[in-house]
Amino acid sequence: MSRRSDQKKARRKKRRAARDQTWLPEGMGERVAEVVADLEEFDARLTERGWQFNDPEHPDDDVGVSWFWPPSFVDEDGREDDDDAMRATVIALLEDEGGEIAHVLLAGTADDYQFDLGELLENLDVIEGYRAGDPPPVFEQ
Structure with missing residues (x-):
């Protein structure tokens, strides 16, 4: 084979590899676009209230987005003795069979409260008002 032919085959192989990485089954493109749009809207609602998106460069595989x-924020002295106690209140979204589940991890504790997205939005004021050492919050159901 000629050098030109080898280069052409290499370029074709590279294009196919890139295409295969981004390929989605038929009909999944709309679902992915819908999920991304919902996530952007959810992010906008939280960030306009003062929540900060965790660094996507260093994601925790168990958490998804948070x-x-x-x-x-609490210092080390304000946390429970549990090593899993959070330094700040965190909202983490995880995909479940029934849709997305929001996990709320309260500052200073290792408590994990789970909500669907509607319940979470209804309880944001309670979540934001909680501080380490407060009695456990009472959430609307």
Whole structure:
């Protein structure tokens, strides 16, 4: 084979590899676009209230996407003795069979409260008002 032919085959192989990485089954493109749009809207609602998106460059595979509430930060002394106690209140979204589940991890504790997205939005004021050492919050159901 000629050098030109080898280069052409290499380029074709590279294009196919890139295409195969981004390929989605038929009909999935709309679902992916819908999920991304919902996530962008959810992110906008949280960030306009002051929540900060956790660094996507260093994601935790168990968490998915998450935000933290800066006013809730506690120093090491304000946390429970549990090593899993959070330094700030965190909202983490995880995909479940029934849809997305929001996990709320309260600052200073290892407590994990789970909500669907509608319930979470209804309880944001309670979540944002919680500070380490407060009695456990009462959420609307």
